[in-house]
Amino acid sequence: MQSVFRKCAATLALLGAVNCATARAETMNVTLLGTGTPILNINRFGISVLVEAGKQKLLFDAGRGVAMRLHQQQVPLRDISAVFISLLNSDHITGLPDLYATAPLPTDDGRLRKPLTLFGPEGIDNVARGIELMFKDQNRMRMLEGEVVEPATHITAAQVQEGSVYEKDGVKVTAFLIEHGHVKPDFGYRVEYGGHAVVITDDTTYSENLVAHAKHADLMVQSVAIGSRALERAAPDYVNHFYGYLASPENAGRILSEARPKLAVFAHISLYSRPDIARATTDELRERIRAAYNGDFVIGEDLMAFKINDHGVSQVPYSPDVRHKEPG
Numbered sequence: 001m002q003s004v005f006r007k008c009a010a011t012l013a014l015l016g017a018v019n020c021a022t023a024r025a026e027t028m029n030v031t032l033l034g035t036g037t038p039i040l041n042i043n044r045f046g047i048s049v050l051v052e053a054g055k056q057k058l059l060f061d062a063g064r065g066v067a068m069r070l071h072q073q074q075v076p077l078r079d080i081s082a083v084f085i086s087l088l089n090s091d092h093i094t095g096l097p098d099l100y101a102t103a104p105l106p107t108d109d110g111r112l113r114k115p116l117t118l119f120g121p122e123g124i125d126n127v128a129r130g131i132e133l134m135f136k137d138q139n140r141m142r143m144l145e146g147e148v149v150e151p152a153t154h155i156t157a158a159q160v161q162e163g164s165v166y167e168k169d170g171v172k173v174t175a176f177l178i179e180h181g182h183v184k185p186d187f188g189y190r191v192e193y194g195g196h197a198v199v200i201t202d203d204t205t206y207s208e209n210l211v212a213h214a215k216h217a218d219l220m221v222q223s224v225a226i227g228s229r230a231l232e233r234a235a236p237d238y239v240n241h242f243y244g245y246l247a248s249p250e251n252a253g254r255i256l257s258e259a260r261p262k263l264a265v266f267a268h269i270s271l272y273s274r275p276d277i278a279r280a281t282t283d284e285l286r287e288r289i290r291a292a293y294n295g296d297f298v299i300g301e302d303l304m305a306f307k308i309n310d311h312g313v314s315q316v317p318y319s320p321d322v323r324h325k326e327p328g
């Protein structure tokens with residue numbers, strides 16, 4: 001697909017003034033809506049990543065505050081094409097009830113009129129039916145008043161297996177198993193569009209299967225956990241316990257060294273501490289990853305965004321006004 005842009009450039013060279021406005025390279029936009037964990041943190045909302053590709057707006061995990069972050073990004077909730085859940089821990093799904101209940105409400109420019117589409121591991125149907133039940137009576141009352149249409153009260157839930165799980169308008173999503181200790185199954189997702197790939201792996205430590213599916217992505221969204229060196233010395237059993245199911249900076253570096261994405265961004269960042277030993281700083285996190293990985297990476301923050309196309313991967317500065325001002 002890189003050909004579209006380059007063919008256009010070649011045509012321009014040969015024919016002079018040719019309107020190539022519609023024949024440009026496809027772009028994927030990736031926004032970290034939330035980069036936090038189950039622990040409350042006003043600066044890091046629950047884990048959620050928005051991938052926009054062509055007409056598709058795909059959400060990967062729906063942690064605490066996802067509806068607010070989408071609103072902040074001026075993405076109407078009803079425009080979410082599908083939601084993909086990695087695992088069923090609370091921090092990946094607590095934003096779903098808000099998304100479900102708010103998207104169908106009338107707004108100035110529309111409402112959700114169809115079922116919410118949800119993909120996830122075994123148990124995802126329980127999540128869907130549970131949310132429907134939670135709002136059963138409010139739906140009945142809102143439908144009486146015409147505030148909600150009946151199709152939007154349903155959730156279409158599909159249980160994910162390893163392999164291709166979604167294909168639409170040139171966008172393909174592949175699920176693959178990652179390693180989160182006793183939490184099984186736990187899925188990473190690879191999104192492909194226009195010859196480019198984004199890989200999202202939330203809770204995981206090193207796994208060969210992860211590396212195999214993450215090879216040569218343009219952008220990799222990777223989780224990491226860290227206890228400071230002081231904590232590692234003082235409480236090795238405690239630290240090694242969570243390093244058993246979450247990637248330490250060194251294991252995260254190993255994953256990236258083998259997968260070799262063009263750019264990696266860390267989200268879902270677990271910072272461990274004890275009352276007498278502070279959390280590791282961002283600088284320590286960065287230095288320890290750097291010692292294990294010589295490629296490009298950034299430490300993610302909420303609303304950090306990336307653009308991926310034939311020109312490469314670039315970070316997009318956040319501004320509440322940017323989306324309206326930027327062309328396409």
Ligand SMILES: [Zn+2]
Nearest residue numbers: 089091092203
């Ligand atoms: Zn998690």
